Amino acid sequence: MAALFSTLPFADKSSFMMMMMTIGVLNGAVSVNNDHNSKNRETADVVSGNGSKPFPWDKIRLPKHVIPVHYDLLLHPNLTTLTFTGFARIEITVNQQTSSVILHSKHLQITRATIQRRMGNSHTEKEVMVLEYPPFEQIALLAAFPLHVGQNYTVSIEYSANLSESFHGFYKSTYRTQEGEVRVLASTQFEPTAARMAFPCFDEPSFKARFSIKIRREPKHLALSNMPIVKSVNVANWLVEDHFDVSVKMSTYLVAFIVSDFKSVSKMTTSGIKISVYTVPDKINQADYALDAAVKLLDFYENYFSIPYPLPKQDLAAIPDFQSGAMENWGLTTYRESSLLYDPEKSSASAKLWITMIIAHELAHQWFGNLVTMEWWNDLWLNEGFAKFMEYVSVSITHPDLKVEDYFLGKCFDAMEVDALNSSHPVSTPVEDPAQIQEMFDDVSYEKGACILNMLRDYLNADVFKAGLVQYLRKYSYQNTKNEDLWNSLAHTCPVGDTQESQLQGDGFCTRNQQTSSSAHWTRREILDVTTMMNTWTLQKGFPLVTVTVKGKNVHLHQEHYMKGSDSSPSTGYLWHVPLTYITSKSDTVQRFLLTTKTDVLILPEEVEWIKFNVGMNGYYIVHYEDDGWDALISLLKENHTAISSNDRASLINNVFQLVSIGKLSISKALDLSLYLKHESQIMPVFQGMNELIPMYKLMEKRDMDDVENQLKGYIVNLFKDLIDKQSWNDEGSVSERMLRSSLLLFACARKYQPCVDKAEEYFMKWKESNGTLRLPNDVKTAVYAVGAQTIEGWDFLFSKYRLPWFNTERNQIEVALSISRNKDKLQWIMDQSLLGDVVKTQDLPHIIVFVAKNPSGYHLAWKFLKENWNKLVQKFELGSPSIAHMVIGVTNQYSTREQLAEVKEFFNSLEEKSSQLRCVQQAVETIEENIRWMDINFEKIKIWLQNNM
Numbered sequence: 001m002a003a004l005f006s007t008l009p010f011a012d013k014s015s016f017m018m019m020m021m022t023i024g025v026l027n028g029a030v031s032v033n034n035d036h037n038s039k040n041r042e043t044a045d046v047v048s049g050n051g052s053k054p055f056p057w058d059k060i061r062l063p064k065h066v067i068p069v070h071y072d073l074l075l076h077p078n079l080t081t082l083t084f085t086g087f088a089r090i091e092i093t094v095n096q097q098t099s100s101v102i103l104h105s106k107h108l109q110i111t112r113a114t115i116q117r118r119m120g121n122s123h124t125e126k127e128v129m130v131l132e133y134p135p136f137e138q139i140a141l142l143a144a145f146p147l148h149v150g151q152n153y154t155v156s157i158e159y160s161a162n163l164s165e166s167f168h169g170f171y172k173s174t175y176r177t178q179e180g181e182v183r184v185l186a187s188t189q190f191e192p193t194a195a196r197m198a199f200p201c202f203d204e205p206s207f208k209a210r211f212s213i214k215i216r217r218e219p220k221h222l223a224l225s226n227m228p229i230v231k232s233v234n235v236a237n238w239l240v241e242d243h244f245d246v247s248v249k250m251s252t253y254l255v256a257f258i259v260s261d262f263k264s265v266s267k268m269t270t271s272g273i274k275i276s277v278y279t280v281p282d283k284i285n286q287a288d289y290a291l292d293a294a295v296k297l298l299d300f301y302e303n304y305f306s307i308p309y310p311l312p313k314q315d316l317a318a319i320p321d322f323q324s325g326a327m328e329n330w331g332l333t334t335y336r337e338s339s340l341l342y343d344p345e346k347s348s349a350s351a352k353l354w355i356t357m358i359i360a361h362e363l364a365h366q367w368f369g370n371l372v373t374m375e376w377w378n379d380l381w382l383n384e385g386f387a388k389f390m391e392y393v394s395v396s397i398t399h400p401d402l403k404v405e406d407y408f409l410g411k412c413f414d415a416m417e418v419d420a421l422n423s424s425h426p427v428s429t430p431v432e433d434p435a436q437i438q439e440m441f442d443d444v445s446y447e448k449g450a451c452i453l454n455m456l457r458d459y460l461n462a463d464v465f466k467a468g469l470v471q472y473l474r475k476y477s478y479q480n481t482k483n484e485d486l487w488n489s490l491a492h493t494c495p496v497g498d499t500q501e502s503q504l505q506g507d508g509f510c511t512r513n514q515q516t517s518s519s520a521h522w523t524r525r526e527i528l529d530v531t532t533m534m535n536t537w538t539l540q541k542g543f544p545l546v547t548v549t550v551k552g553k554n555v556h557l558h559q560e561h562y563m564k565g566s567d568s569s570p571s572t573g574y575l576w577h578v579p580l581t582y583i584t585s586k587s588d589t590v591q592r593f594l595l596t597t598k599t600d601v602l603i604l605p606e607e608v609e610w611i612k613f614n615v616g617m618n619g620y621y622i623v624h625y626e627d628d629g630w631d632a633l634i635s636l637l638k639e640n641h642t643a644i645s646s647n648d649r650a651s652l653i654n655n656v657f658q659l660v661s662i663g664k665l666s667i668s669k670a671l672d673l674s675l676y677l678k679h680e681s682q683i684m685p686v687f688q689g690m691n692e693l694i695p696m697y698k699l700m701e702k703r704d705m706d707d708v709e710n711q712l713k714g715y716i717v718n719l720f721k722d723l724i725d726k727q728s729w730n731d732e733g734s735v736s737e738r739m740l741r742s743s744l745l746l747f748a749c750a751r752k753y754q755p756c757v758d759k760a761e762e763y764f765m766k767w768k769e770s771n772g773t774l775r776l777p778n779d780v781k782t783a784v785y786a787v788g789a790q791t792i793e794g795w796d797f798l799f800s801k802y803r804l805p806w807f808n809t810e811r812n813q814i815e816v817a818l819s820i821s822r823n824k825d826k827l828q829w830i831m832d833q834s835l836l837g838d839v840v841k842t843q844d845l846p847h848i849i850v851f852v853a854k855n856p857s858g859y860h861l862a863w864k865f866l867k868e869n870w871n872k873l874v875q876k877f878e879l880g881s882p883s884i885a886h887m888v889i890g891v892t893n894q895y896s897t898r899e900q901l902a903e904v905k906e907f908f909n910s911l912e913e914k915s916s917q918l919r920c921v922q923q924a925v926e927t928i929e930e931n932i933r934w935m936d937i938n939f940e941k942i943k944i945w946l947q948n949n950m
């Protein structure tokens with residue numbers, strides 16, 4: 001799955017200028033409570049409620065004594081009554097004698113079930129009793145005869161259900177045609193635990209089986225599934241039955257089907273795979289970019305992994321109602337419309353980047369996740385960390401103009417933000433129930449997973465890393481894996497073409513020699529024990545802070561667990577194997593040093609003026625420079641900032657503010673460093689600067705602190721004034737120049753920087769006079785709309801355009817503008833509308849609420865809205881989902897008073913345990929506590945610093 005809320009390419013805890021890009025926000029996840037299988041037999045007995053028959057299984061995980069081999073599914077959705085009927089015939093193998101078959105089922109009305117035994121040519125079929133245990137979403141088929149080991153049986157189940165009104169299971173989606181007609185379609189979203197809402201199944205990723213799917217539909221519709229159609233049969237005049245080819249062996253969460261009136265465009269890859277993009281008919285002219293990108297990317301992956309894509313086709317479908325960014329169903333990937341459809345005339349530069357990366361993500365999953373799948377959801381990162389990481393590997397080669405590699409470090413900043421809290425969790429974490437599984441879809445699995453893989457690649461070198469991956473994918477094709485399977489594959493691979501310096505030892509470790517001339521090598525003889533090293537990154541939460549003290553030629557190193565929080569007495573027992581890299585004033589060649597102990601010393605060949613660790617931010621750690629280390633770097637930035645790369649500059653900005661949070665540096669030191677930004681023009685350092693500075697005044701906006709708040713706003717505008725003035729109001733330049741322009745102009749206009757406001761007002765007026773027909777440059781639209789929406793009249797005009805189909809590519813930009821209005825009635829109205837889901841799609845509700853929460857006029861309303869509609873929101877978006885986490889954290893993370901903290905705690909404590917114990921709730925509470933502490937320590941200092949520096 002591709003997350004929606006932690007995306008391109010900037011960390012954002014609050015800066016509203018980047019909201020438009022649905023940027024990284026703290027995602028949620030949960031403290032894991034292993035007690036769920038302690039729900040005992042007594043509970044099961046009582047709840048099954050089927051006379052005297054007890055439910056024969058008492059664990060949330062399915063027993064392993066029955067294994068599915070093949071599913072025959074027949075589904076018949078009725079898009080008028082919004083119901084469906086189903087018939088599932090599942091061939092099973094028995095491993096251990098039993099008289100019951102336990103499998104998953106949720107909200108399905110089962111009308112008949114049988115078990116069939118085959119003996120030679122004859123078979124006996126017996127109807128069986130079905131018990132249901134809803135708390136575990138399980139059913140039990142009770143056989144009248146014992147099921148014997150080694151024998152095959154066929155379980156048949158007839159059932160019916162309603163199409164889901166949420167975004168998971170087999171669910172209803174609607175769209176409006178250009179003529180205003182509302183049309184219905186039905187689509188699926190099964191990951192992680194919703195296949196059981198569409199058909200009874202063994203709904204755990206390790207129960208892989210083959211699927212033969214048949215779908216009945218009206219002749220005016222078409223049906224899609226993982227495999228191509230082999231034949232279509234007319235069952236009646238008004239009913240067609242499509243038979244799809246039998247699938248490869250795969251997990252239930254990857255099954256998919258759609259019944260719709262979509263249109264498509266298609267192309268072939270070099271190896272003859274048919275790629276098609278499906279959309280609602282009116283948007284088919286926005287499908288070409290995705291089609292070309294998918295062809296290029298599938299070709300790339302087949303080549304990179306040296307494993308052919310095993311299906312004959314890959315369909316990419318844009319679904320009008322979609323909760324996350326996209327889903328990797330094998331052969332039928334599904335997307336939110338804004339994650340797939342691109343209009344060359346109207347879409348923004350960031351949309352192009354986002355769409356390319358999402359497609360790259362879902363296609364990477366066809367290997368990582370689909371072909372080789374994690375054994376259980378505790379290792380979700382094996383799917384998601386990889387897919388996230390592969391986005392950068394693939395797109396940097398297939399679409400070099402996008403320069404995606406420049407943005408990678410933003411992922412690590414996002415991950416560190418949540419990973420610095422006590423409520424974080426190790427990458428690999430035990431989970432059991434559906435809400436806990438949902439909570440794994442967070443920044444730790446995705447972003448941290450990707451960052452530690454990138455660090456490992458940098459450590460091993462790209463060729464060794466790739467060779468290990470290919471070995472892993474080959475060895476475990478159509479199977480399931482755990483963490484250690486990956487590390488073993490990587491550890492057993494040696495650098496390609498590097499045989500003199502490295503050799504595979506008997507124990508499977510590669511060694512390298514220190515006498516090599518290549519700078520890519522380590523400074524001392526080391527055994528590359530990948531498993532031991534990577535366990536330090538995946539089995540413990542958080543990340544290290546490395547403190548560097550330079551004494552002459554000696555560099556003293558010290559590592560500790562970086563953790564925010566008032567009671568941050570240094571946590572002991574945490575130790576990482578940190579592959580350090582550094583450059584110095586004397587050498588820009590990257591040097592390396594593996595730190596495996598708490599303290600160590602490295603010796604430089606000569607004394608240096610400055611040293612910069614974590615080159616390019618390829619490592620997942622932050623660095624503190626003791627004594628005058630920071631002063632030397634700050635002078636370097638002020639005098640000659642281009643002496644180090646833009647990513648190194650961005651990482652210094654990030655690290656210096658991180659160190660303020662834990663009291664290692666004073667805020668004035670960090671602000672001193674920020675002064676250099678006056679001369680900065682590259683996207684990542686500019687964004688990182690804004691990401692650090694803007695949240696400070698966002699906290700003040702929610703309190704009565706006008707004087708300092710306004711001074712700080714003035715300081716930031718002044719810092720970027722030259723760069724803002726240089727921006728042209730058109731769409732010229734590279735993608736990164738265009739994204740920079742778009743964000744800077746929105747920031748400037750929102751901060752009421754007059755030259756920007758004047759120009760935006762003029763554009764808005766002309767656009768309004770043309771009744772919305774005038775073509776505005778795409779990169780300035782959000783700024784223009786945002787300024788226009790400040791008057792009631794402008795807001796209403798903008799909303800009247802929002803409703804029209806030909807503004808659909810701009811819907812997100814218009815939503816940003818509508819939700820930064822100062823008019824409280826308008827803000828309330830737009831939130832209410834998004835819950836109704838008629839003119840504003842409910843899929844957009846989470847970010848609309850969060851936009852409103854960032855607005856000084858709206859934060860009270862957003863919090864009230866969240867509280868009052870909690871039950872509805874959970875029903876729609878699912879407990880534990882990234883959408884719920886996005887709202888909980890996004891609405892509360894700019895609170896910094898004790899009253900606000902008490903209010904938030906009180907509300908969540910009043911909810912039932914499953915809600916109050918969500919990890920996102922813990923993160924929200926911890927974040928507010930951190931904000932309170934931060935303001936107590938830093939507010940007066942900021943005030944004084946601003947007085948001295950304005």
Ligand SMILES: [Zn+2]
Pocket residue numbers: 001002003328361365383384387
């Ligand atoms: Zn994914």
